[in-house]
Amino acid sequence: MVPASPKKVTSTTYKAETLAIRTQTAPTHNREHSAPLYLTSSFTFENAEQARAVFAGEEEAHIYSRFSNPNASEFIQKMCLLEGTEDGFATASGMSSIFASLAPFLKKGDHLIACRSVFGNTHRIITEILPEWGVDYTYVDIDQLETWEAAIQPNTKMLFAETPSNPALDFIDLEWLGKLTKKHNILLNIDNCFATPYLQRPSDYGADLVVHSATKWIDGQGRVLGGLVLGKKELVAKVYAFARRTGPSISPFNAWILSKSLETLAVRMERHCDNAYALASYLEHHPEIESVKYPHLPSHPQFDLAKRQMKLGGGLFTCIVKGGLERGRRFLDALELLSLTANLGDTRTIATHPASTTHSKLSTTDREAVGILDGLIRFSVGLEHLDDLINDINQALEKSK
Numbered sequence: 001m002v003p004a005s006p007k008k009v010t011s012t013t014y015k016a017e018t019l020a021i022r023t024q025t026a027p028t029h030n031r032e033h034s035a036p037l038y039l040t041s042s043f044t045f046e047n048a049e050q051a052r053a054v055f056a057g058e059e060e061a062h063i064y065s066r067f068s069n070p071n072a073s074e075f076i077q078k079m080c081l082l083e084g085t086e087d088g089f090a091t092a093s094g095m096s097s098i099f100a101s102l103a104p105f106l107k108k109g110d111h112l113i114a115c116r117s118v119f120g121n122t123h124r125i126i127t128e129i130l131p132e133w134g135v136d137y138t139y140v141d142i143d144q145l146e147t148w149e150a151a152i153q154p155n156t157k158m159l160f161a162e163t164p165s166n167p168a169l170d171f172i173d174l175e176w177l178g179k180l181t182k183k184h185n186i187l188l189n190i191d192n193c194f195a196t197p198y199l200q201r202p203s204d205y206g207a208d209l210v211v212h213s214a215t216k217w218i219d220g221q222g223r224v225l226g227g228l229v230l231g232k233k234e235l236v237a238k239v240y241a242f243a244r245r246t247g248p249s250i251s252p253f254n255a256w257i258l259s260k261s262l263e264t265l266a267v268r269m270e271r272h273c274d275n276a277y278a279l280a281s282y283l284e285h286h287p288e289i290e291s292v293k294y295p296h297l298p299s300h301p302q303f304d305l306a307k308r309q310m311k312l313g314g315g316l317f318t319c320i321v322k323g324g325l326e327r328g329r330r331f332l333d334a335l336e337l338l339s340l341t342a343n344l345g346d347t348r349t350i351a352t353h354p355a356s357t358t359h360s361k362l363s364t365t366d367r368e369a370v371g372i373l374d375g376l377i378r379f380s381v382g383l384e385h386l387d388d389l390i391n392d393i394n395q396a397l398e399k400s401k
Ligand SMILES: *Cc1c(COP(=O)(O)O)cnc(C)c1O
Pocket: 093, 094, 095, 096, 098, 119, 162, 166, 191, 193, 194, 212, 213, 214, 215, 216, 225, 226, 227
């Protein structure tokens, strides 16, 4: 990867918040303060000898924006510093990153273990695309540790997990998972989209690969899609080779947006988490709410693990509105301020009803196996004033009675 920063910025000298702001592409002769957008498909060589050296890998330089681009490199470098990983590659979406973190490491005859509650399209890759190519899988429940070790076979190559899970917000012990995969010499691949590196760093526990949908909290403003695969140098080299050939690379514009987004990640996440904690605490005692699930509330079944593993409780919580499916839908229709959309990780607070939308293709039994009851509503808490969020939810609960 071509380094983004002109200064010697290393994770040992500055804190993550500073690194996310100060790591930057070297200024041009215009001496711009904020990195410009590099809309160029290719880069020129000084002469024939430099072209040869770059292609031979003796010199690092950008060649073509499918391989690398200054905006993509800056974004990747910041994320590596935040996640504590050696290297990375950025792609056009979270899904293309997830695919690029699986395809180069799994071949016909290999076996993959994954948590049952993975993101919908990740589920489709694991259960529909990979089996067609001869890669077998076993699903295990996120909170039943003993089943993970029992699922390991001689041909198991990778373990894939999301923690916290969507939308059940269940946790898996990353320290335990790191030790298990090292013991059996299996790659550990973690989708860290829900927590972001500000709240949780899977590589600290031995994750070999960390994948992201940057579309969510990383952008944080609901504007662009993007994704990353981060990890050890030799593993990212395989991801890079796969991506260079197949072309899922991020656009310079999206990388530029996402790199700027990282400058405010810390302050945004603090406020998202404060708002979510306050709103979840308030609703937990509300007479119209049956139950609330938020990682840093003592009522969460894995409260201790959530506290240990995540710096703050995150921006998501779920609740079950009294009155089941119909009441849940009436409640959503009565909301005036909150958005009804399938996304999450936005400045705007979002309410979703997984049973009738994101997880509607699963059977009721499969939904219940991953904790999605009919009355479950997932909130992605934004940056609006807390009073306005409480007032809107209260009026919607009243109206939907
Ligand atoms: C949204 C999401 C994805 C997919 O990301 P896209 O950017 O939409 O392709 C993958 N994993 C998780 C946990 C997500 O929330």
